[in-house]
Amino acid sequence: xxxSMFEAVKLGVVxxxxxxxxNLITIIGIVLGTMSIIVILSIxxxxxxxxxxxxxxxxxxxxxxxFRSWSYQNTLNLSTTFTLREFEFLRxxxxxxxxxTTRVERxxxxxxxxxxxxxxxxxxxxxxxxxxxxxxxxxxxxxxxLDYREANDxxxxxxxxxxxxxxxxxxxxxFVTIEGRRLQVIGIMEHRIMDxxxxxxxQENPLEWMNRISFIxxxxxxxxxxxxxxxxxxxxxxxxxxxxxxxxxxxNELLLDLRRGEPVFQINSHAENAQNTEMNIMFTxxxxxxxxxxxxxxxxxxxxxxLASIKERxxxxxxxxxxxxxxxxxxxxxxxxxxxxxxxGGVVGVFAAMAILEPVAEFLSMPTLLxxxxxxxxxxxxxxxxxxxxxxxxxxxSKLDPVKALxxx
Amino acid sequence: MDxxxxxxxxxxxxxxxxxxxxxxxxxxxIKHSEKYIEPIIKTRSLEKIYDMGNIQVTALxxxxxxxxxxxxxxxxxxxxxxxxxxxxxLGCLDxxxxxxxxxxxxxxxxxxxxxxxxxxxxxxxxxxxxxxxxPHLNVLKNVELPLMYSGIKSSERTKKAKEILINVGLEDRMxxxxxxxxxxxxxxxxxxxxxxxxxxxxxADEPTGNLDSQxxxxxxxxxxxxxxxxxxxxxxxxxxxxxxxxxxxxxxxDGEVADGNFNV
Numbered sequence: 001x002x003x004s005m006f007e008a009v010k011l012g013v014v015x016x017x018x019x020x021x022x023n024l025i026t027i028i029g030i031v032l033g034t035m036s037i038i039v040i041l042s043i044x045x046x047x048x049x050x051x052x053x054x055x056x057x058x059x060x061x062x063x064x065x066x067f068r069s070w071s072y073q074n075t076l077n078l079s080t081t082f083t084l085r086e087f088e089f090l091r092x093x094x095x096x097x098x099x100x101t102t103r104v105e106r107x108x109x110x111x112x113x114x115x116x117x118x119x120x121x122x123x124x125x126x127x128x129x130x131x132x133x134x135x136x137x138x139x140x141x142x143x144x145x146l147d148y149r150e151a152n153d154x155x156x157x158x159x160x161x162x163x164x165x166x167x168x169x170x171x172x173x174x175f176v177t178i179e180g181r182r183l184q185v186i187g188i189m190e191h192r193i194m195d196x197x198x199x200x201x202x203q204e205n206p207l208e209w210m211n212r213i214s215f216i217x218x219x220x221x222x223x224x225x226x227x228x229x230x231x232x233x234x235x236x237x238x239x240x241x242x243x244x245x246x247x248x249x250x251x252n253e254l255l256l257d258l259r260r261g262e263p264v265f266q267i268n269s270h271a272e273n274a275q276n277t278e279m280n281i282m283f284t285x286x287x288x289x290x291x292x293x294x295x296x297x298x299x300x301x302x303x304x305x306x307l308a309s310i311k312e313r314x315x316x317x318x319x320x321x322x323x324x325x326x327x328x329x330x331x332x333x334x335x336x337x338x339x340x341x342x343x344x345g346g347v348v349g350v351f352a353a354m355a356i357l358e359p360v361a362e363f364l365s366m367p368t369l370l371x372x373x374x375x376x377x378x379x380x381x382x383x384x385x386x387x388x389x390x391x392x393x394x395x396x397x398s399k400l401d402p403v404k405a406l407x408x409x
Numbered sequence: 410m411d412x413x414x415x416x417x418x419x420x421x422x423x424x425x426x427x428x429x430x431x432x433x434x435x436x437x438x439i440k441h442s443e444k445y446i447e448p449i450i451k452t453r454s455l456e457k458i459y460d461m462g463n464i465q466v467t468a469l470x471x472x473x474x475x476x477x478x479x480x481x482x483x484x485x486x487x488x489x490x491x492x493x494x495x496x497x498x499l500g501c502l503d504x505x506x507x508x509x510x511x512x513x514x515x516x517x518x519x520x521x522x523x524x525x526x527x528x529x530x531x532x533x534x535x536x537x538x539x540x541x542x543x544p545h546l547n548v549l550k551n552v553e554l555p556l557m558y559s560g561i562k563s564s565e566r567t568k569k570a571k572e573i574l575i576n577v578g579l580e581d582r583m584x585x586x587x588x589x590x591x592x593x594x595x596x597x598x599x600x601x602x603x604x605x606x607x608x609x610x611x612x613a614d615e616p617t618g619n620l621d622s623q624x625x626x627x628x629x630x631x632x633x634x635x636x637x638x639x640x641x642x643x644x645x646x647x648x649x650x651x652x653x654x655x656x657x658x659x660x661x662x663d664g665e666v667a668d669g670n671f672n673v
Contacts, residue, residue: 004560007557014545014546018545315541316543318541319541319542319543319554320554320558321502321526321529322500322502322529322535322541323529323530323535323554323555323558323602324526324527324529324530324531324555324558324559324606325526325558326522326523326526326558327522327523327526328523329526329558402502402503403497403502403503406502406537406541
């Protein structure tokens with residue numbers, strides 16, 4: 001025959017309303033606490049989201065890159081690039097690979113189609129490059145195995161190259177000249193753009209360099225255009241994110257084996273990098289600690305107010321016990337009231353956070369992301385604070401002696 | 410339902426007894442049927458000692474009282490005689506230090522706190538000198554309060570509380586706060602609250618002490634009416650005029666029963 005939770009909540013709401021001004025002042029600490037939790041979580045999530053979106057624009061978490069280690073001092077005169085045979089050896093021996101490619105690249109090569117001349121970032125590469133870069137073709141097609149096998153004189157242009165060379169004209173089937181060699185345009189890549197709002201590091205589009213790439217078959221680059229098979233790097237896409245981490249030691253073994261055990265090359269794994277950004281947890285913990293202190297202070301204030309209100313309401317408690325309230329009923333009434341106070345503080349905190357999030361993001365020039373989970377976490381924390389700091393006053397209220405309580409004025 | 414039936418309690422046994430007594434020429438005075446009926450309230454060697462650190466104060470000793478269903482009893486005594494303490498023990502607000510206390514032949518002095526709460530809720534109605542209404546609740550909500558702790562659902566509570574308020578003539582004051590009522594009206598609200606769970610015992614502690622004589626008489630009239638409908642009334646007072654409406658007076662002095670059948 002205890003009062004139901006519903007009754008306790010109803011009582012709590014009425015009690016809250018009776019002392020609304022005092023309660024509103026009381027919840028300020030909780031408001032600030034939940035507000036700072038939400039702001040901090042939103043900043044952390046915004047940063048995670050941004051780094052994830054950068055990673056996704058660069059091939060996702062399954063991408064692994066192998067290139068020369070900048071810390072390696074080449075005293076042993078070991079080759080810091082791969083030969084085609086070495087690439088093939090790695091391709092055949094690294095497990096769980098969805099796509100693997102390599103390239104010979106040249107920056108700032110003049111490219112023309114007669115009247116128009118511009119400069120391009122020239123890649124001699126393999127068909128798998130499209131998969132690894134996660135890039136779709138806007139018009140025509142990408143390089144294919146046949147192009148590589150036969151070292152065809154074909155070229156796929158980035159969107160900015162097409163714009164500068166052909167304008168609105170259809171470029172497919174047209175010819176361009178690079179280093180004196182005429183190449184037929186077989187495809188145009190989709191325009192790449194990344195919008196980070198005001199956080200684009202001063203660049204209008206951080207991916208513009210990709211739109212300036214021109215792709216030709218690796219074989220054409222090496223055989224016909226006279227670049228040796230000095231392959232600067234190898235790009236891999238693993239079949240899934242878990243395997244992307246698992247194959248790293250295998251790759252490392254193979255690379256060391258190729259260079260007499262010397263660390264000539266380094267491996268850059270997106271999955272590993274993403275894990276490293278989670279090292280920011282320490283930073284997050286400090287933030288949490290700060291907002292916890294404000295919740296702690298808020299909680300202590302609430303406990304104090306509740307103890308004072310119990311003193312004020314001693315007679316009421318006596319009356320309730322007289323008409324049949326059990327200890328648990330009184331306990332629930334005051335505990336639920338504490339939770340209602342902190343929860344309403346939490347709700348106000350959520351709205352306050354929503355209001356200040358935008359200016360804070362702008363001021364710190366940090367990305368923010370407010371999602372539903374964050375709001376739930378903040379509200380749960382406010383409820384827990386109420387439960388924690390409400391228990392002692394509620395026990396105290398429930399233990400009152402009704403005879404003494406009725407004697408109080 | 411006839412609204413007057415509200416006062417009726419399920420003490421059919423007594424009514425039958427009273428009926429048979431009347432038929433056989435006895436008066437309706439319950440005392441004469443003692444040998445047929447168990448007392449509703451029975452105390453044996455009840456003692457209450459307050460432990461004040463190094464001194465022990467005996468508030469009550471050797472209290473043996475029998476109160477029968479349907480009786481109207483006044484408890485009288487000078488202030489400090491222990492009558493309020495007795496009242497609190499009879500109302501299960503306090504527990505005796507020694508001795509036994511039975512309600513309906515059940516030993517209350519052995520009960521757990523939760524069971525005592527149930528007794529206060531279901532079997533005993535309390536009326537105080539200072540009314541003891543909750544100031545922030547309106548009249549209706551005040552009367553509903555005991556029903557809430559009985560676990561009765563909201564709509565049912567309102568229905569029952571309204572019925573009782575009609576009986577005490579306050580149907581047009583239901584949404585008023587206690588502060589908007591006169592003393593007499595407040596005490597009628599308090600009575601309504603005391604009887605809303607249909608308790609068989611009504612304990613009143615100086616119920617007219619804060620009222621003018623007119624309102625006091627109105628309140629006493631309600632107690633008489635409650636008594637007529639078979640409720641057991643125990644009224645604490647120091648006013649002999651008020652005690653006159655009781656059938657019997659228990660006189661307490663220095664924590665002891667001076668006379669359990671005092672004739673006013």
